[in-house]
Amino acid sequence: MISFVLLTGLSLMGPVAGPPLAPSLHPPRQEATSGHSQETPLDRYERLVAETEAANAQWSKSLRALRDAEKAGGAPVPASAWSSPLIPFVARFQAAARDHVGTDAAIPFLMWVTQNGMPMKGAGRQAAKDSLHELVTAHRGSDRLEELSWMLGRLVYFFGEEEGAAIGAGLEKDSPNEEVRTWAVFSRTSGSLENAPVDSEAFQEAIAELRAALAKVDMEMLAEEVENRIAVREKFSLGMVAPDIQGLDLAGNAFALSDYKGKVVLLDFWGDW
């Protein structure tokens, strides 16, 4: 029999969807950097990105060959073959960011580490969090923070309640970018949106603030997510009576959720993916 854990262990929409990969903007052409005497920050960034692209291409090719061999009856693809080829680059982008610490030239390197390290585990993810922290504090006036999108809405998750709130307040105050400020509002209010009682002042204030902030910007996906969360809270909060389901079972027989009133019901929304 399939285990319940197996049946319900996969999520298609986890809290951390993958961010876009390489940043689209580049550092200003400034001073030369170590190792390549005439290399500007932009040159260095472009060289590193080119190396990541080559490593990615080689990795894809090797993995395809291993998978083809497995399909042809050969050895299974080893787990190590799935390891991201970008992992070794994290330290190199971090080093480049350190070489330009405190200047705008560091931003693209920090962006790369943040966006590419976040889906990794262990050191890669920690590096991403460190880079995100530097971006949202030392570079909070940068217009490029907009590219971090969903990460800005989870400052409390990344940095804890107190520091996350302080960072968000800094972004709301100092960012020239309306979308960044809106993400910061989302970050600040999401706790009340998720946890405050629906009839509480805190919940209603959070809704009002979010809707006011979203009315100023064209952020359709975030607006939809917020409205969905509000609707879920208003209809499916803990303690509320669930709406009945009148449906058909897999044999086509009609039955209702309310047929089971009087029992504890565990309702599992699932599929055979």
Place this chain on the structure above:
Amino acid sequence: MKDRPFALLGVNSDDLDRAHAAVKEHRLNWRNFQNRPEGSKTKISDDWLLNGWPTIVVLDADMKIRYRGLDCHEGTRIARELVSAMDGGPEQAGHSDGH
């Protein structure tokens, strides 16, 4: 949790052929709603504002929501607590039905 005040129900998102195959392959013994039966204009998952699959919802005997989320372990834990509270006895290990 046979003979206890508990029911495990599913809402399946697959087409019927695939759903039947999954039930057979995995020997599932609990009742499932079709998420959108043929001819229906609406999905249960839309009515229930689902924003992730799989989602677990736990209801008490009065159909009040006691858990809604993606964590099957937490949902199972809460369901077991509710059942134990209802029948006044401690959870009986090894008597799970389909878990």
